[in-house]
Structure formats: structure tokens, C-alpha cells
Amino acid sequence: MFHGYLSHERDLIGLAPMLPEEFTLVSVRAPHALGPGFTWFPLLHEPDYSIERVTAAVDDVVSWLDTVKGAHTSVTLLGFSMGMAVATSVLRRRPADIEAVVGLSGFAIPTPSDYFRDDEVAAASVPLFWGRGDADQIITEDKIEFTNEWANANTRLVKMMYANMAHSINPTEMGHVCEFLRQSVLAEAPAR
Structure with missing residues (x-):
């Protein structure tokens, strides 16, 4: 689990009761202290941002x-906001x-880079659940457009839009996440 900008590792662990009990959960703290929390990297529009x-x-x-x-049967990533950028970037590096x-309410990094292995991501056909609210004022349209294009081209995308939801997570969405995890990870899935 990867938290968002200016948050911390204790934030997303509160979702644990809403996730399948078969999963071992780990919530990771971003490496850079900033304001009241932590960040993974600078925001994309900040001058010190770089790939x-x-x-x-x-x-x-x-x-x-x-x-x-190696101690687990598989690895599934969950990220909120900037944490989704981290989760999709880890996928793009090690599919x-x-x-x-x-x-959840996030995006994929729109910066082109030889670092990412999107051809391998597409070949692996990894399932991606992307949920967001139609009232989210934080994730900009350019990030949404890139994420939609990238995810459709490179993953088995399940995309959900939630009416009147701002930059957050709601119980309905977590029900859909649970269903996605049960079908994509816990069920007998054909070999990728």
C-alpha cells in the first residue's frame, strides 16, 4: 500500500478491514518528510520534479x-493519489x-522514460483496477488522459467512476476493489 502526497503509512492501513482477509498487508511510508507527512517525489509541476x-x-x-x-505467493500493489503513481511505476519497472x-484517485507518471518497461507490462497483461470520483479536483485532466491511454494500452483495465466523490475513497469503491482482488488474485487465474 502506497499513500498519497503529504500523508503517511498509517493512512491506508485503515482500509484493512475492507480488504480480503487472505492478503498480508504492508503499508509503506514515502522516503521524504514534507510538511505534516511524507512524499515519494516532488509534484509534477514543481521545479525540482524529475523522472x-x-x-x-x-x-x-x-x-x-x-x-x-519470496515469503508470499504473489505481490499486489495498492496506491492512493501519488501512491497510485508509485504503484503503476513499480509495475512499469518490474511487471x-x-x-x-x-x-485509487490517482494517476500513472506521464513522463516518457526508458526506465519503464511498458512493452513487458503489455505482454504480462496485469490486471489494474482504477477507481476515481467525478468530483476529484486534485488529479488534473492531463494526468487522467495519460493514465487512461496508458492503462488501456498496457493492462487489463477495470475502470470505475464514482458519482459525487471528490479526491477520496468510499465504501462502494472498496467493495469493488474487494471483488476485483478476489477475481484477479485469489481466483484460479489462467497463466499470464
């Missing part, structure tokens, strides 16, 4: 995953290691 800052955060997550993934991705 190198994104890849450094992703490399840290991948290195950590390498130490724990063979990821069973599924859940993105």
Missing part, C-alpha cells in the same frame, strides 16, 4: 520488495513481479 526523483523512489520500493516477495494493481 530521476521518481525512479529513485521506485528503485527503493523494488529493492525492498526483493527482500520480502513480472506484480500480480495486480489497485489505483
